[in-house]
Amino acid sequence: MKNHEIKAVLLTAIQEIAPEIALEDIDLDEDLRDECDLDSMDFLNYLIEIKKLTGVKITEKDYPKVNTFKKMLAHLEQNIA
Amino acid sequence: MDRENDNVKEIVMPSLGADMAEGMLVEWLVKRGDSVKRGDIIAVIETQKGAIDMEVYYTGVISEILHEPVVTLPVGTVMARVELTEASDREVAATAAPQMDTTVPEIDTAPQMDTTVPEIDTAPQMDITVSEINTAPQIDTTSPQVVTAAGRGSVIASPIVRKVALEKRLDLTSIKGSGPLGAILLRDLPETTKEMRVSTSASKQLSGVTKSMRGAIAAAMTKSKNEIPHFYQSLDIELSNALAWLKKTNEDRSPELHILLLALLLKAVAKTLTKYPDLNGFYQANQFVHAEEIHIGNVISLRQGGLVVPAIHHVDKLSVDETMQAIRDISARGRNGHLRSSELTDASITITNMGERGTDSVFAVIYPPQVAIIGFGKIRKTPQLVDGELVNSEVMSVCLSADHRVIDGMLGAKFLNALSKQLQKPELL
Numbered sequence: 068m069k070n071h072e073i074k075a076v077l078l079t080a081i082q083e084i085a086p087e088i089a090l091e092d093i094d095l096d097e098d099l100r101d102e103c104d105l106d107s108m109d110f111l112n113y114l115i116e117i118k119k120l121t122g123v124k125i126t127e128k129d130y131p132k133v134n135t136f137k138k139m140l141a142h143l144e145q146n147i148a
Numbered sequence: 149m150d151r152e153n154d155n156v157k158e159i160v161m162p163s164l165g166a167d168m169a170e171g172m173l174v175e176w177l178v179k180r181g182d183s184v185k186r187g188d189i190i191a192v193i194e195t196q197k198g199a200i201d202m203e204v205y206y207t208g209v210i211s212e213i214l215h216e217p218v219v220t221l222p223v224g225t226v227m228a229r230v231e232l233t234e235a236s237d238r239e240v241a242a243t244a245a246p247q248m249d250t251t252v253p254e255i256d257t258a259p260q261m262d263t264t265v266p267e268i269d270t271a272p273q274m275d276i277t278v279s280e281i282n283t284a285p286q287i288d289t290t291s292p293q294v295v296t297a298a299g300r301g302s303v304i305a306s307p308i309v310r311k312v313a314l315e316k317r318l319d320l321t322s323i324k325g326s327g328p329l330g331a332i333l334l335r336d337l338p339e340t341t342k343e344m345r346v347s348t349s350a351s352k353q354l355s356g357v358t359k360s361m362r363g364a365i366a367a368a369m370t371k372s373k374n375e376i377p378h379f380y381q382s383l384d385i386e387l388s389n390a391l392a393w394l395k396k397t398n399e400d401r402s403p404e405l406h407i408l409l410l411a412l413l414l415k416a417v418a419k420t421l422t423k424y425p426d427l428n429g430f431y432q433a434n435q436f437v438h439a440e441e442i443h444i445g446n447v448i449s450l451r452q453g454g455l456v457v458p459a460i461h462h463v464d465k466l467s468v469d470e471t472m473q474a475i476r477d478i479s480a481r482g483r484n485g486h487l488r489s490s491e492l493t494d495a496s497i498t499i500t501n502m503g504e505r506g507t508d509s510v511f512a513v514i515y516p517p518q519v520a521i522i523g524f525g526k527i528r529k530t531p532q533l534v535d536g537e538l539v540n541s542e543v544m545s546v547c548l549s550a551d552h553r554v555i556d557g558m559l560g561a562k563f564l565n566a567l568s569k570q571l572q573k574p575e576l577l
Contacts, residue, residue, distance in 0.1 A: 079326075085451060086309075104451075106503045107408055108479050114403035127398045127406065 068121070073143050077136065080116035084109045095136040102136075121147050157206045159228040161221045164195055164492040168364060171195040172220045173227060174310075182210045184230060189488065191227070196364040197456045197492060199310065199485030208232040304331035310485075313337065361454040372516050376431075377552040380511045383564040384543045385571055387527060391542055393574040410501055411472035413524055415577040416570040417499060418442045418463035424563045426555060427548075428496045430517040436554040445495030445515065446475065448482040456482045457515060459495035468577055502526050509545035519551035 068076070081088055085103045093102040100110055114125045117139075123146045125133055133139040161171050172194040184190055189201040190210075211231040215221060305313070305320055309332050313320050318337060325332035372378075390412050398406050421428045421442050429439040443459040450456065458478045463471060481487050500512050501524045510523035525545040532541040546567065550560050570577070 087451070106505070108410075108476070111403055111406055111408065112476070112480065114406075118403055124402050126400055126402070127395070 068147050070140070070144065073121070073140060073147065076120045077117070077139060077143070080113050080120060083116050084113050093136060098134050099136055099139070100134070117143070123147060155232055156211060157208070157230050157232060158226045159190070159204060159206075159230060161193070161223050161225045161227055162202060162489050162493075163223045164197055164200065164489060168196055168223055169360075170220055170222045171200075173215055173217045174199065175217050176213060176228075178210050180210055180213050183233070184208065184210060192485075194310070194485075196360040197487070198361075198450070198482075200492065201481075201486050201488050203489050204230065206230050206232060309337065365454065368515060369513050372513050376514050376516060376519075378514060378549050379552050379557065379560070380547060380549050381557065381560045381564060382509055382511075382545050382547040383561075383568060385546050385564075385568040386532075387542050387544050387571065388540075390571050390574045391527070405469070407468060407472045408475070409527075410475055410524075411468050412571065412574055412577055413501065414444055414446075414460065414463055414475070414499065415466070415468050415471050416567055417444060417497075417522060418466075419577065420563060420567045420570050421497065422464055423566060424559065426559060427520040427550065427563060429519060429554075430496070431519050431551055431554055432517050436519065439496030441494075441496065443494050443496050445498035445518075446478060447498065447500035447512075448479055450483060456487060456492070457495065457498060458482055458487045458491040461491075461494075497521070499524065509547050511547050512549050514549055514551055519554045521549045523547040523549065 078090055081099075081103060084105060088103050093099070099105065099113075103109075105113065118124055121143055123143055125142075129142070133142050161173070164171075173191060174194050175192040176190070177192070178184060178188075178190045184204050185207040186205055188204050190204045191202040193200050193202050208230045210228055212229040213227075214229070215225070215227050221227065304325060310320070313323075313332075320332055323332055323336055323338075326336050387409070390409065394407060394409060394412065401407075425438050426436070428442055430437050441462055442464045443461050444463045445457040445459045448456050448458065458481070460466075460471065460474045460478060463474075466474060478487070478491065495515070495518065497518055498512075498515050498521045500510055500521065502510050504526050506526045508528060509525040512521040512523040514521050523546070525547070527542050527544050529540065529542055531538045532543075533539075546564060548560050548564055
């Protein structure tokens with residue numbers, strides 16, 4: 068998967084939870100939960116969506132590595148088989 | 149036209165709790181001649197609480213479909229009839245469970261119907277739905293208002309997509325969805341120019357739906373505050389053990405198996421309620437009636453504003469993992485509009501959870517005819533004195549709002565302390 072494809076996948080996962088969010092609305096370096104107003108259930112659903120779309124399993128200990136859009140992008144780039 | 153008798157039962161626009169005056173039939177999932185069994189989802193209706201999957205309470209064959217979508221119908225309007233197939237089903241129908249109350253309000257509002265519903269005296273929601281229907285003079289049971297056909301058909305789309313489609317007068321059946329199972333997402337909708345966004349009866353109808361959710365909340369909460377003598381008690385509950393247990397349990401778990409604190413809280417409430425059943429039930433006709441089951445309503449805030457309060461059934465009988473799956477399930481369906489009619493009517497107590505980004509405490513308003521609601525604040529890190537030493541601790545303020553007609557302060561205090569005790573041993577939940 069190429070960078071722009073992963074980016075599209077990430078956006079799809081976010082919009083599944085928060086359909087009104089567009090990429091230009093959010094600061095890619097800030098905490099995604101604050102940027103998109105996600106509660107803990109929303110965030111979990113976002114991770115489940117990402118796993119469905121990419122196969123990458125993100126567990127609680129990975130949370131600090133994936134808490135912004137950019138960090139998640141880098142994490143997925145590294146881990147997508 | 150057949151009148152309802154022992155063999156033929158009417159399927160009516162259900163009342164899903166406080167102040168629902170009408171609902172919009174969006175789609176039938178059955179047709180004439182189809183066999184159905186109790187609990188099957190037979191239609192999608194758009195209500196004050198979003199799109200709802202409407203269940204049937206009888207087993208039999210659909211003998212008549214009386215209204216075609218998309219149409220707005222007052223609560224109690226006969227939408228279809230079902231012919232019962234077996235004698236045993238007839239008996240089941242005659243002694244149907246409390247959910248039956250969602251189908252009975254027509255008794256008072258639609259005098260042309262000759263129905264006999266034995267549960268009328270025991271149905272917990274009965275008095276609330278009837279009184280609210282009586283205060284809704286705008287209902288015209290004789291001329292259902294036909295609205296636009298946009299959004300009709302067997303498409304998967306969230307309420308917000310349906311709303312936009314209605315506003316823009318888009319036909320969703322002609323749009324290819326890019327979401328799961330072909331669900332239509334917002335981005336699938338074509339851009340429309342401002343000129344196309346003319347005010348139509350459809351968009352008025354839709355803004356009415358949003359307004360009506362506000363109206364439903366207003367009516368239920370006003371009724372509650374007018375009639376229920378609330379009192380409030382709060383206890384700071386130490387959650388360090390529970391949080392440590394969660395951390396360890398979740399360490400390597402895939403997100404779909406991840407357990408949130410809410411699951412532990414729900415389980416602990418259910419377990420504690422088995423010892424304090426006086427908090428679990430309904431106040432009706434000037435007396436308290438215990439609920440036989442523990443169905444816990446969960447307040448879910450919707451992104452577009454407003455809230456829904458679907459129940460998780462039999463929480464006392466679920467494991468923590470099952471409770472978590474049930475939470476995920478209702479929150480997903482609460483937000484994409486596939487709650488079942490029974491889930492919105494049969495909660496015996498309610499909880500509201502502020503989450504990490506909320507407030508320290510929440511003193512909630514009881515949802516009538518229930519007699520208690522429990523509010524969970526956000527977790528606070530705080531030092532505590534243990535044997536003269538300062539230690540880190542994580543606490544949550546848990547507030548019980550209770551109906552003083554049924555519950556006294558001492559009982560409330562015992563309940564909260566028992567709940568706290570329950571949460572100290574998360575491994576036993």
